[in-house]
Amino acid sequence: MIDVMDRQQTTMSDSDVVHKVRPRQAASGLMSDDDIVHVSRSFSRVPSASSYEWPASFETMQRASALEQLKHQLFLITDNWDGYYAKAPQTNAIEATVDLLNILFGALPSMPFPDVSPGTEGNVVVEWDSRDTDIVLIIEPTYQIEASVRLEETEYDGPLESVRGALTSALARIASGS
């Protein structure tokens, strides 16, 4: 299994090495040392990247298990995961994301599992999409949350507090499947 020590080694390794977690094993939660692929790079001025894959569907897992797995996967992401010097998700942002989703799933049990991805600033990006409604939450290591909501043709962007009404409506729509 990949543990914290492995993550530190990955972070500190030579910049011309790419570390890649294969999707299928990650999906089963059975990652082994063999699942780390090292690829030599020939262009030293182009940064290396770390890619990752989420389990095929968190939706089919028990929520508590899915959140634990999500947390684990977020902690595996290293600096420069995008090749453009992005920061790895910070501990505070990961913890805040899991806490937020726990609260949301408690309040809205029918809420589908969102797309969750690392942001470029050590933050975490949480998204739900439907035909008429989009939600983007960017959860910062400072615990601040920036929200972007689309309700049909109307867009709302700003700190969570400033778009609370639109966000509440959007979450209800997503939870109801509309």
Next chain:
Amino acid sequence: MPPDPSSVYDDDPTIGDDELLYRMVTRANTNYENDVAVRGATNAFQDISPDRLDQVGTPAVAVSVFLESELSASGLSSVDLVERWGKEYGVVSVTACDARQQDQGIVRWPTDDQPAHAMIFCLYGSKKTGGQSKRLAKASTVVIAPS
């Protein structure tokens, strides 16, 4: 705090609205449907962290891209970008018009080894909002899927 992008970059009127802007992506910032890459993800169009500006040598945050016309003029294509960056990378594109519709400007920022390099930057505010990044992602198309 770095300066607002619009205080140091100007939208370049010589970059036409139909110019294709290529963004390098990995599987970590590509959206998939049934395991087929369909577009860039929201996080592919987030500005670089302000903490990283010293490393990349730019004065304000933006999203790095390559101008298709500049690549073409050098006899290069998106395939050459992937050959250079590595097979784990793919390429997604938006048009300059897509970017400008999200209150973004495009500035040429050539480097010694990447003369076609340019940046998409915010005309208003300090960085892209989640909504702007998402709308750019939704406007994007996959040119080459990451392996």
